[in-house]
Each structure stands twice: as structure tokens, then as C-alpha cells.
Amino acid sequence: MTRKNIVYLVVFVCVETVLSGLLFWGKERAEQRYVENVLVHHQGQYASNIACFGRLARFTAREIFMNPEAVALFAQGVEASGVERDRLRTALYALLLPSYRNLGQEYFRQVHYHGADGVSFLRMHLPEEFGDELFTVRPSVRLANSEKHFVEGFEVGRDYHAFRHVFPLQKEGKHLGTVEISEPFYVISKALRDIYPEEYFLLLKKDLLVERLTQEGLKNYAGSTLVDGYLQEKADFVAEAAEHRHAGHLAPGLIARINTEIRPKISGKLAAGKPFTQTVLLDGQDYLVVFLPVVEIDGRIAGFLVSYGVELPLAHIRHGYLLALLLASVLLVLLFGLHLRTTRKIAGQLNFQRQLMETIPIPITLKDRDGVLLNCNQAVVDLLRLPREKIIGQRTDSLVSPEAVAQQQALDRKVMVCGHRQQEEQHLVFPDGTSRDLLVVKAPFVDEQGKVAGVIGSAVDITEQKRSAAEIAQSHAELDQIFNTAANGMRVVGLDNTVLRANKTFFALTGLTEQEVVGRKCYEAFAGAACQTGQCPMSQILANPRRLESELVKVLPSGRSLVCAVTATPYRDINGEIIGIIEDFRDISRYKELEQHLREIAITDELTGLFNRRGFLTLAEKQMGNALRADHDMFLIFADLDNMKEINDRLGHETGDLALATTASLLRSTFREADIIARLGGDEFAVFISCKPETDSEQAILSRLESNILQENRSGDLPFSVAISFGVVRLKKDETLGQVMTRADGLMYESKLRKKKGAGNGGQANPVA
Structure with a gap:
């Protein structure tokens, strides 16, 4: 081998080594970025599920376990003692049992009432167990009662762990205690598995469980095969459990192998208490184990939510690295061979x-x-x-x-x-x-x-280039003029979200200067709720290149909001590659305000502020459907102002309008905000009421209304007496809204006839049915 060939070989080996190192570094960076994205994705999954259950818990508590009747029984119970306290506890349990059973085990397994002193009053899941003090073992109950505000989060109790939602209870401004709704971990893991194809388990610190749980409760846990000092529910170890049959199911034997592989690598990471991931390669398949810390209400790290999933992209990254290394090596060999061949031909090339x-x-x-x-x-x-x-x-x-x-x-x-x-x-x-x-x-x-000895000269004909350059300059000038005189605000944004340019209309629209816009990030100069989310025009166009039209709310630095019609299109280079987006903004704030105003006046009576006939029919139909599903009682009241014509003829139409407005005010003060009150036209009014069974009656409704009318007439503030004829009917389950309106109208008409005939001899002037 010649010296020259040895030099070539040494150079080749050095270049190959550097190239391999760079490619390997790129592979490691790609894997790291991918794993970091998966970790962020899992954190979002977990947080969104917890938030969803929190909203469901608040709704359930408000509608069922904190309703006025339940709170009233609880208030009497915590103030009573002995047999009376037991009777009230039993009454509260009987009241809530149907709703509790309807909840089943799907969401909230535990519903628990506690007194203000932290003593258990009623466990819906274990009604026979009560009277134990909870402040020492249940920080959530202690905080909710001492600070009198809503507390939620993960917590280990005496018998098991759960995600808890503790609500303070008050009556007439007095703090009574708290009610707790809890969902166990299997509810959270089932919700996650239903959406995401992975296995989920919960690791809890052994010392925390020993501190909190009873001996009976500890029997439900066993040591983890993954790490010492942590326990899992024994249900996690049941081979091929029915609830594990889902798209991302991994066999227990496979999970045990994964645990064996990663066990030596995770102890230090667990001790740090931060989210982390660990990759595993088994039998040519990549798996990713994600650890998310579970924090107790008092701020302690209780354990980790662990997910196991198959990660095909990691194999793709690795295979891509190997392919790139192979191609680069082949290319390097070809280049060196080409160079050797070229040097041999230099002499011929000189000629x-x-x-x-x-x-x-x-x-x-x-x-x-x-x-x-x-x-x-x-x-x-x-x-x-x-x-x-x-x-x-x-x-x-x-x-x-x-x-x-x-x-x-x-x-x-x-x-x-x-x-x-x-x-x-x-x-x-x-x-x-x-x-x-x-x-x-x-x-x-x-x-x-x-x-x-002389001069070598060459010349390039640039006649066409100069002509083209002049035409391009003219074209640019024309485009700049068009861009800056466009009716709508426009800006050009690069792939890194930097604003490249904007027209004068954009500056006029936003009140910003060129220095405040150009060169800054688009979400800083003209921000909105969609910025840096999946609804951002940049994100949507990069995901699916197309012309995009949407309505977005933008916020100026002054705090003023603009509703804009935004048209976004891909911004491409001369090769057709997307290098950003072009956005067109049109201020439609006034149009949206007008649209909302038109929507409101379409269902509202201008004189009284009540719903008009259209609004009444629309809302009553909807309320009727809700009431039927909830098995509530429904009432319909038709009302007619008796002396309307006389008031108009004798006192004028302005006083007639006052009479209508007064009637509307009487109806508002008589009925709840949730009731649907409307002026159907002229001097006719209607009220639709929905309430729990046995809460109200036709006669009670009529009495309240007549009492308010009498009080209004006694005040003497009006130049006329208010006289109203009523028809009150209770809706039947098989009736339509039109049928019940006909019945109510008939009763109201009968009432009006009785008044005209002077029905004051013990008869009922305003009938009910």
C-alpha cells in the first residue's frame, strides 16, 4: 500500500468516526425530544381527567348531596343527639340512597358527611359506620372545615386511597360541616384506558399507607415488583383482569419483564419526586414507562401514576439512524473513490x-x-x-x-x-x-x-437580467402598494412565529407601530386565546395546508378585545415549500355585537323585558323536556289583565303600558328566576314552572300571586287597581305544550267570565286544574 493510499485510509476513518458520532448524537436528541413530548402528553392526559372528574363532582354535589332538603336534614342532625340524631341520619340516608345508587360504582364510590368538628356523620357507602374523628388522618376534611372552603385532591384515608372533593356546608350563614365525594383510582385509570391505549397502575409510598391505613385496609395492598418502599393494590396483580381488556393491554408477564429491566434505573428518579420516563427494548419492541407524581392535598408526594405503552416511533428513530449511517458510509466511500479517480485524470483535464x-x-x-x-x-x-x-x-x-x-x-x-x-x-x-x-x-x-503581457476579457450578456430586474422591482413596488392599501389588516408570519411584515391597515386596526409588530412573535404583538394552541392558524395550516377562515378574539396591549374574521393561507417559497402563513384580519366586533343584540330582541318583549311568545315557546319546550327526564312537577299559568281596555280609554295608553309593566313586575316578584315568564301579546301573560314533586301546588301558586296583587293594590301608588284573571294547570306526562296551553287558556277565560258575572258567592274566581 502506497503512502498516499494510507493517508486516504486514515482520513476516511476519521471522517467516518466524526460522521457516526454526529448521527448518533442526532438520534439521541430525536429520542429525547420524542420522549419529552410523550411525557408532556401524559401530564396533560392526567390533568384533564382529574379536572373532568372534579367538574362532575361539583355538579353531582350541587344537584344531589348539597340540595336544600339534604342540607336541612344534615343541619338538624349535627345539632341533635342520641336517638334523634340517629333518626335524622337515617332520614338523610333514605333521602339520598336512590340518587347514590344511580351513581353506582362507575364514578363516585364514597359519599361522606362530616360535622364541623371532623366527626363522621354519615357514610353512604358504609351507613353503619359513623362517629369516628377524621381530622388527624384526613387533612382534606380538616382544611375544608377549618378554612371553610372547597378542597380537592388525592388523599390516602383509613381504608383506601381516592381522589377527593370536600365541600363546606352552610345554612343561613352558619358552617355546619362538610360533604365529601371521592372516586377511587380504578375509576381514573379506567377513564384513561378508555381513551388512550396504555396500561395504568398506581404506586403509593409504603410509609404513607402504614401511617394512614388500618390493618384491614393494608391487606388490600402488596409490595411492588418495580421498586422497594412502594405498594400497589392487589387488584393490579390479578392476571388478565377483565378491566384490563382494552386496546393498550399488556400481559402481566410482559409488565413484570419491563419492571425487571428498569428497576435498577429508577430509584434515584423516584426519590426526586419529578415526572420522568424510562425506555425499554424487549424482543425488538420499544416500550415507554411514564412516571407522574401523585401529590396529596397537604403537598406530600403520595406516589406515582405509572403507564406502560408500546412506542413504535422510537424504533423508527433508531432504524432511521442506522439507515442514515449506512447511506452516509456508502456516500463517503463513493466520494473518496471519486476523488482518487479524479486525481488520475488531472493531466488529461489540463489539455x-x-x-x-x-x-x-x-x-x-x-x-x-x-x-x-x-x-x-x-x-x-x-x-x-x-x-x-x-x-x-x-x-x-x-x-x-x-x-x-x-x-x-x-x-x-x-x-x-x-x-x-x-x-x-x-x-x-x-x-x-x-x-x-x-x-x-x-x-x-x-x-x-x-x-x-495583455488582458483576458470575458463578457456576460445581462440585457435580459437587467430588464427582468427592472420588471421585478416594478412588480415589488406595485405589490407593496397593494399590500399597504388593502382594506383589511394583513401580516406575514414565519414558521418560528416571528412577524415578517405587516401592512398599514394592520397598524391602523391594532393601534400598534411597526417597531411593536415586525420582528416580534405573533402571539406577543396581537395575542388571542387561540395563540399557541391547536386552534392557532399556524398550527392548523401546518397540520393540513389549506386556506383557513375563522373568527378569533384578539386582545390589544390596551386590554381592548377585537373580534376578527381571520383568513390564513400558506406562505410558500419559490420551491413551493411552506415557510409561514399570511393572515388577513377584518374587525367584526360591531357585527358580533349587533348579532347578539338581534338574537336577544328576537325572543324578548321590548316593553316589559319578559320573553315574547317566540321566546316562551322555545324555552318552555326545552324546560318541559328537562322536567320530564328529572320526573319533576310542571305547572302552566295563563294570566290576563282584566281592566286593560278601561285603563287605556280612561287614563291613556302610557298608563296602559305602566299597567303591563306592573303586571310583569308582579310576576317576576312572585316566581323564581328559573321559571319562564312571558308576555304572549296584548295583555296576556304566561308562566311555566318546573319543581321537584310535592314542592308546590296549583292553589299555593295562585295564593302567592293573589297575595302579591293585593299588596300592590293596598300600596296605592298606582292610579288604577291591578286585576288579573288566572288559569293554573298541572301538566300531565302525555300532554304537549300546545295542549296544556289550551287548557290553561280555557281556565283563565272561565275566571274572566266568573268575574264579569260577579262570582263572589264563595266560588273560585281564579280556577285551577
């Missing part, structure tokens, strides 16, 4: 270069110090449109115009004086009157003694 002048497409000339042409290539012949014999041996002044001769001679002198390459643009006029723009480049050539 080729001497002939190259003839084939070069740009004009090349060789002149002596006196300006006589010694040689030229075919491109010169074509440019001057003369045969070669009429060019060689001639001076430049005999071939081109005097102006061009002066330019050529000046450039020649400059090259020979300075001895360096020079170039300039020249306008060449030919004898036939045509002209061309040329980029003339000249360099000296020397003789054997190193003295400048």
Missing part, C-alpha cells in the same frame, strides 16, 4: 481546459498591451456578428462604437496598472444600431518573466 475556452458560452478575448485582439472564442464571433478572421488582429475601436471603445480601453488600462481582476457593467452599441448590456470582467495575463 481539456485549453480547449474549454472555445466551448465556453460567454465571450472571451485575449488582447495584448496595445489592444490588438490575439484570440477569441466562438461566443465573441456570435456577439460581434463578424467572421473570426475579421476580429483577430483588429483593435477594439474598429469593431464597436466609440463610446464602447472608450469604456473598454479605460478598463484595460486599469487592469494593466493594478495587475488585478476588474469588472464593470457596460452598454455596448453595435454598428447596426442594436445594443446590449454586458457584465465585462477582465484580468491580466503575464509572460515568462511575470510581466503583464
